[in-house]
Amino acid sequence: MAREERNLIGYTVALISEFATHFGIRPRQAYAYLKRYKGMEHLHQHYAILHTQSFPDTVEALAQVCQHNGGQLI
Numbered sequence: 001m002a003r004e005e006r007n008l009i010g011y012t013v014a015l016i017s018e019f020a021t022h023f024g025i026r027p028r029q030a031y032a033y034l035k036r037y038k039g040m041e042h043l044h045q046h047y048a049i050l051h052t053q054s055f056p057d058t059v060e061a062l063a064q065v066c067q068h069n070g071g072q073l074i
Contacts, residue, residue: 011051012043018055019062023073033073037066 019039020030034040039062043050050058063073 008047011047015043015055015058015062019059022059033066033071034062037069037071039066
């Protein structure tokens, strides 16, 4: 596995954990929510930019993407 792939996976796991903590849900629920409302898709498409931002800013950005796609955690 390439270094870039390991970095993406590690970042994704950490971000899902932060998202779960922020919204008071379990990481498994956070992952399912992000996947259902296109947050994971957004994360993978814009990883190069998102990983340079703080976790709180990225969590907020993903929450907005999910809300735009029908999610209601906010």
